[in-house]
Amino acid sequence: MKKIILLLIGLSIISCKDAKKDGDAKKNLKPKITLHVLDGGKIIINNLELFSEDTTYHGQSKEFADAYYVIQHPKGNLMWDAGLPENLVGMAEPFTDPSGAFTVSRKDSLANQLKEIGLTVADFKYIALSHSHFDHVGHANAFKNSTWLVQESEHEFFTNDSAQVKRADIYAMIKELTNAQKLNGDYDVFGDSTVVIKSMPGHTIGHQVLYLNIGLEKPLLLTGDLYHFEENRINKKVPVFNYNFEMTKKSMEVFETFAKENNADVFIQHSPADFERLKALLKSQKTNTK
Ligand SMILES: [Zn+2]
Numbered sequence: 001m002k003k004i005i006l007l008l009i010g011l012s013i014i015s016c017k018d019a020k021k022d023g024d025a026k027k028n029l030k031p032k033i034t035l036h037v038l039d040g041g042k043i044i045i046n047n048l049e050l051f052s053e054d055t056t057y058h059g060q061s062k063e064f065a066d067a068y069y070v071i072q073h074p075k076g077n078l079m080w081d082a083g084l085p086e087n088l089v090g091m092a093e094p095f096t097d098p099s100g101a102f103t104v105s106r107k108d109s110l111a112n113q114l115k116e117i118g119l120t121v122a123d124f125k126y127i128a129l130s131h132s133h134f135d136h137v138g139h140a141n142a143f144k145n146s147t148w149l150v151q152e153s154e155h156e157f158f159t160n161d162s163a164q165v166k167r168a169d170i171y172a173m174i175k176e177l178t179n180a181q182k183l184n185g186d187y188d189v190f191g192d193s194t195v196v197i198k199s200m201p202g203h204t205i206g207h208q209v210l211y212l213n214i215g216l217e218k219p220l221l222l223t224g225d226l227y228h229f230e231e232n233r234i235n236k237k238v239p240v241f242n243y244n245f246e247m248t249k250k251s252m253e254v255f256e257t258f259a260k261e262n263n264a265d266v267f268i269q270h271s272p273a274d275f276e277r278l279k280a281l282l283k284s285q286k287t288n289t290k
Pocket of ligand 1: 133135136225270
């Protein structure tokens with residue numbers, strides 16, 4: 001009898017252990033996703049007036065960051081945006097465009113920056129660009145073996161036969177991205193609601209922003225160029241170089257509603273303050289989980 005009781009106690013201990021293991025396994029089912037924010041260069045806007053449809057910023061200048069982002073997900077890595085052109089790296093002086101409107105520079109190459117986080121371009125299943133302007137497509141061509149997640153309208157606008165001539169500079173910077181997965185609206189990249197491309201057209205025809213619900217205190221929203229700086233978000237100003245004014249205004253409304261509903265922390269990609277704030281947030285997160 002004693003033996004049987006001991007055996008039963010033993011069995012129940014084993015089954016408790018199994019239940020605990022099950023619980024642990026369930027906890028581990030939550031995908032571990034890592035975000036990195038990297039430096040794709042710097043832009044000095046010598047004439048900030050270009051960033052409003054009126055004269056709000058007349059006579060002002062401003063420094064912009066040019067961030068790009070790496071999202072490591074168990075189902076593959078995503079590059080979000082691609083910084084300024086890599087031929088700026090190593091230039092003795094920053095480059096000023098012929099109109100004098102902006103001055104650009106880039107300190108470090110993609111390969112070096114990826115190396116620091118233990119990756120190479122071969123590790124990326126996906127690349128997605130907020131939009132196809134020169135300061136977001138800098139190193140895009142390096143991702144020729146990745147799938148390019150792009151709105152169908154944006155793809156058509158920037159790669160059709162006439163665009164290859166009319167916008168040859170931009171086309172040259174994205175032409176290696178031949179594995180395009182064309183999107184029509186929002187897209188849940190990994191199918192688990194953690195990394196979602198949100199269609200926010202207007203700045204370009206297929207402009208998009210990125211929603212990240214990756215286990216940080218709050219979900220994050222990366223703005224692309226829906227807004228270029230903080231006052232721009234408060235004032236809801238639209239730059240003069242913009243595909244469709246009304247579309248942009250509508251996207252701003254949709255964006256703000258979505259941000260509020262999801263209690264999302266908004267990061268303006270060209271804001272140097274937001275660049276530093278995100279770096280600090282990710283660093284503190286790392287220390288907390290150690
Ligand atoms: Zn930009």
